[in-house]
Amino acid sequence: MKPEEQLSKIQNVESFEAKVGAQLGGPLRATSITTLQVNVGKLCNQKCKHCHVDAGPDRTEIMERPTFEKLLKLAQSPQITTVDLTGGAPEMNPHFRWFVSELRALGKKVIVRCNLTILMVGRQNADLAQFFADHRIHVVSSLPYYEKSWTDRQRGEGVFDRSIQALKLLNSLGYGKSGTGLELDLVVNPPGAVLPATQGTLEPVYRESLKRNHSIEFSRLITITNMPISRFLEFLERSGNLESYLETLVNAYNPATLEKVMCRDLISVSWDGWLYDCDFNQMLELKVDPSVGATHLDQIESIEQLNRRPIVMRNHCYGCTAGSGSSCGGQLD
Amino acid sequence: MSNNHGPDCYYQGKDLKKFGDITKHSPDLGKKFFDYYSAVFAPGALTEREKSLIALAVAHAVQCPYCIDAYTTDCIQKGCDEAQMMEAVHVTAAIRGGASLVHGVQMMNHAEKKLL
Numbered sequence: 001m002k003p004e005e006q007l008s009k010i011q012n013v014e015s016f017e018a019k020v021g022a023q024l025g026g027p028l029r030a031t032s033i034t035t036l037q038v039n040v041g042k043l044c045n046q047k048c049k050h051c052h053v054d055a056g057p058d059r060t061e062i063m064e065r066p067t068f069e070k071l072l073k074l075a076q077s078p079q080i081t082t083v084d085l086t087g088g089a090p091e092m093n094p095h096f097r098w099f100v101s102e103l104r105a106l107g108k109k110v111i112v113r114c115n116l117t118i119l120m121v122g123r124q125n126a127d128l129a130q131f132f133a134d135h136r137i138h139v140v141s142s143l144p145y146y147e148k149s150w151t152d153r154q155r156g157e158g159v160f161d162r163s164i165q166a167l168k169l170l171n172s173l174g175y176g177k178s179g180t181g182l183e184l185d186l187v188v189n190p191p192g193a194v195l196p197a198t199q200g201t202l203e204p205v206y207r208e209s210l211k212r213n214h215s216i217e218f219s220r221l222i223t224i225t226n227m228p229i230s231r232f233l234e235f236l237e238r239s240g241n242l243e244s245y246l247e248t249l250v251n252a253y254n255p256a257t258l259e260k261v262m263c264r265d266l267i268s269v270s271w272d273g274w275l276y277d278c279d280f281n282q283m284l285e286l287k288v289d290p291s292v293g294a295t296h297l298d299q300i301e302s303i304e305q306l307n308r309r310p311i312v313m314r315n316h317c318y319g320c321t322a323g324s325g326s327s328c329g330g331q332l333d
Numbered sequence: 334m335s336n337n338h339g340p341d342c343y344y345q346g347k348d349l350k351k352f353g354d355i356t357k358h359s360p361d362l363g364k365k366f367f368d369y370y371s372a373v374f375a376p377g378a379l380t381e382r383e384k385s386l387i388a389l390a391v392a393h394a395v396q397c398p399y400c401i402d403a404y405t406t407d408c409i410q411k412g413c414d415e416a417q418m419m420e421a422v423h424v425t426a427a428i429r430g431g432a433s434l435v436h437g438v439q440m441m442n443h444a445e446k447k448l449l
Contacts, residue, residue, distance in 0.1 A: 195410060204380075
């Protein structure tokens, strides 16, 4: 579904932009950009039902070396402390290891949004987990449920078993173990048209179950709201849940979350170098506000240009402000 | 709640949203009820998740369509899958069935008294 069509399907609720504008007396603005979130391509070994990127094995969009080089230049700014790599499966990009090594040499914290199964696929990935540990990468991985049922239903047949193998491998290298400094966070998104539970509700259940049944440990559990875009939007429409889900998001609007939404200190870069306020705006092709003076890596002179920019908002943003709030780092309060 | 009920059906899914309206003709009692309701479902000696599964089981015992929809959603949200929810419904069935069967003892006691 094209981005304009997606946006049109979620427009029949109170305008998020107008609501926030009335609350703040003007647009929501970024603060100081500390995180570069880089979507290195849409290629993935999985095809998850909720994926907002519409990623999969058949996608060909992939970041090339010159774009990575421009990002390295941008990342040199001391203002950038963290580079957050996502996809698709970011590890499937042929420049992944080189880029990570360069970032670590610059002293940047590197987050990889790893789907876990990629660690268990193919000879070329046999030492990937060790590469993560050697470069002290912060691994953030989706595991929507602590059992096979909902995990495979959402992410594909056999994904749970391979994810468990991958988590055991990461644990064996020190990931998720206290005192190692190797962070392993699990991401839980709801199994359907409901808001996520609080992290405080789910984390003890996951921790106990994964430990008891699989001897697996992890650092933190983070919850993320399903955004009403792309494949999840198609599901909402197909299942007759669209109206009620939007109503749930709107009714759960929590103004306090605006302080901490991720677009305020993050810039999202697409595989072809365009700049966005977040990965969701990227998929909806909503580029950064033109007042920045640069909407592409080729045009940007310094990261400071992106500070204080007005955030481009549409109704999908209700997903980040519902209840406890939601971001790539989990709930906001 | 599913919407495949006709307009004359007593139970309409959209009516669940009007639950708060019960305060209309008795605001003090209504408010006390909802305050109590919120307090009951707050985490305490039991977790919110455990309370949600209990509510789902009770919803089946009292056969309230609104409650079944509301607590199925709530249980899913709190990470209870279909197997866990169905086990909760079996607890309902066991207690309901058991409550009938245990009266068989009363029947047998009475029969024992009446019969030669």
